[in-house]
Amino acid sequence: MNKMTIRIPFVDLKLQHQPIQTQLQQAIQIVLEQGDFILGQALSDFEAAFAATSGTEYGVGVASGTDAIALGLQACNIGAGDEVILPANTFIATLIGVLRAGAKPVLVDCDPQTALIDLEAAVRSITPQTKAIIPVHLYGQMVSPRQLLDFADTYKLLIFEDAAQAHLAQREGFHAGSVGIAAAFSFYPSKNLGAFGDGGMLLTRDSDVAQKMGRLRNYGASQKYFHTESGTNSRLDTMQAAVLHHKLPYLPQWNSDRLSIAQQYDMELAPLATAGIIPIQNQSGTGHVYHLYVIRVDDTCPTERQQLQEKLTAAGIQTGIHYPIPCHLQPAFNSLGYQQGDFPQAEKLSKQILSLPMYPGLSSSQVKEVVAAIADVVSTGSHSDPSPAVVGSIAA
Numbered sequence: 001m002n003k004m005t006i007r008i009p010f011v012d013l014k015l016q017h018q019p020i021q022t023q024l025q026q027a028i029q030i031v032l033e034q035g036d037f038i039l040g041q042a043l044s045d046f047e048a049a050f051a052a053t054s055g056t057e058y059g060v061g062v063a064s065g066t067d068a069i070a071l072g073l074q075a076c077n078i079g080a081g082d083e084v085i086l087p088a089n090t091f092i093a094t095l096i097g098v099l100r101a102g103a104k105p106v107l108v109d110c111d112p113q114t115a116l117i118d119l120e121a122a123v124r125s126i127t128p129q130t131k132a133i134i135p136v137h138l139y140g141q142m143v144s145p146r147q148l149l150d151f152a153d154t155y156k157l158l159i160f161e162d163a164a165q166a167h168l169a170q171r172e173g174f175h176a177g178s179v180g181i182a183a184a185f186s187f188y189p190s191k192n193l194g195a196f197g198d199g200g201m202l203l204t205r206d207s208d209v210a211q212k213m214g215r216l217r218n219y220g221a222s223q224k225y226f227h228t229e230s231g232t233n234s235r236l237d238t239m240q241a242a243v244l245h246h247k248l249p250y251l252p253q254w255n256s257d258r259l260s261i262a263q264q265y266d267m268e269l270a271p272l273a274t275a276g277i278i279p280i281q282n283q284s285g286t287g288h289v290y291h292l293y294v295i296r297v298d299d300t301c302p303t304e305r306q307q308l309q310e311k312l313t314a315a316g317i318q319t320g321i322h323y324p325i326p327c328h329l330q331p332a333f334n335s336l337g338y339q340q341g342d343f344p345q346a347e348k349l350s351k352q353i354l355s356l357p358m359y360p361g362l363s364s365s366q367v368k369e370v371v372a373a374i375a376d377v378v379s380t381g382s383h384s385d386p387s388p389a390v391v392g393s394i395a396a
């Protein structure tokens with residue numbers, strides 16, 4: 001197949017880096033000169049800065065968001081014999097993190113409007129073994145902190161946030177990462193705050209959790225060559241931390257650019273609601289940081305999701321699907337015993353969702369272009385997809 005010309009990419013990181021390239025190069029240069037590549041000064045500086053900006057105490061940098069979840073749960077003493085509740089519609093790393101910690105994942109369905117975990121379904125999944133819940137602040141929207149804290153308080157459970165898509169998101173006066181006992185972040189390059197490679201961090205206000213996390217990422221060492229427990233090698237590189245620290249001051253502006261773009265999408269897409277194009281609902285106002293802007297192509301739409309995506313691709317507009325297969329239907333996790341039909345909302349969403357281009361620097365005329373292309377497809381669309389010319393020739 002010919003490679004289509006991309007007119008509007010799904011994400012463009014160059015726009016973010018070019019204006020601050022000199023600064024970023026200087027940040028790297030300083031690390032080169034210091035030579036403290038592992039657990040260096042720039043790492044502790046960034047850990048403190050990111051924790052403070054997120055309204056909490058301690059940050060522990062690790063090699064990825066997945067490690068932040070897996071080691072973070074261990075640092076919170078969640079593991080063998082414990083059940084952990086998480087949504088079925090999340091990135092697979094949430095589930096993998098729970099399994100790596102040795103705990104039993106208990107999946108639950110989501111709210112079809114927000115795509116966030118359904119806390120009533122979570123209540124029904126509690127057993128005497130339940131130790132924690134992982135709210136995933138999906139697409140950049142926080143799960144309601146007030147409802148979470150009520151839930152955790154009522155059932156005596158820990159809250160461990162998956163905030164990999166929600167850097168500096170806010171809701172009800174809380175920052176993402178400051179609600180539960182600890183929170184995992186990812187600095188994968190395309191996340192709202194991204195490194196020049198992989199990276200992650202655990203945030204917590206509990207000094208015991210922070211100290212244990214510090215050991216777990218460093219072979220379980222409490223001091224050099226003295227191992228009080230087993231751990232692994234998972235540290236955020238000093239160089240990555242320096243890059244991230246220099247990007248951090250721009251994050252509020254980047255997030256507010258994302259919010260403006262989302263508000264424009266909301267406004268321009270509104271007339272297409274009657275054609276079955278329904279944006280995922282924002283119930284948290286201006287605290288949503290829109291890692292992704294996701295629409296549902298629902299049953300009333302004359303065009304199927306796949307057809308819409310293909311036609312947008314043909315028009316040079318890249319889109320994504322987050323995520324096409326819910327966790328419980330992934331072949332790798334058959335042994336958990338879930339099956340088709342267990343989480344109807346998550347399953348339905350996986351067939352309807354489409355993520356539109358979203359990144360700081362996406363212009364308002366590009367947003368208009370994306371919406372116009374969608375309008376074009378759904379106004380002429382049909383499930384069977386004959387082009388008018390073909391229909392004409394058959395009829396003739």
Ligand SMILES: *Cc1c(COP(=O)(O)O)cnc(C)c1O
Pocket residue numbers: 064065066067090091093094136162164165185186187188198199200
């Ligand atoms: C990106 C992501 C992760 C994993 O982070 P990595 O840095 O890629 O390991 C976990 N959970 C969610 C919701 C994510 O989006």
